[in-house]
Amino acid sequence: MINHTCFKCKRRFELDPVFVGFELSKLNKKKPSYYQAVCPACRAINKVSVSQMQAELDSVADEIQAMMADYEKKKAEAKVEAQAEREAKSEK
Numbered sequence: 001m002i003n004h005t006c007f008k009c010k011r012r013f014e015l016d017p018v019f020v021g022f023e024l025s026k027l028n029k030k031k032p033s034y035y036q037a038v039c040p041a042c043r044a045i046n047k048v049s050v051s052q053m054q055a056e057l058d059s060v061a062d063e064i065q066a067m068m069a070d071y072e073k074k075k076a077e078a079k080v081e082a083q084a085e086r087e088a089k090s091e092k
């Protein structure tokens, strides 16, 4: 787990590196420099530097990749479903 202290309320909270990596992958940026974490206590957006978390992210790279593959698959399925729905509607 990645420990982070909120810049605003100084509360410490944990970030799941798999989730962070997944969110970063979804940004579609080659090299995101920070992750925007929302503080669970005060909802402030904390910019957490990616380089600071790199070791943690690298250690779960496989899990991140699996999660991303699953996400892409679901996204593709949803697209097919939406397409089928549109076609079903136009047939009426």
Ligand SMILES: [Zn+2]
Pocket: 006, 007, 008, 009, 010, 011, 039, 040, 041, 042, 043, 044
């Ligand atoms: Zn806070």
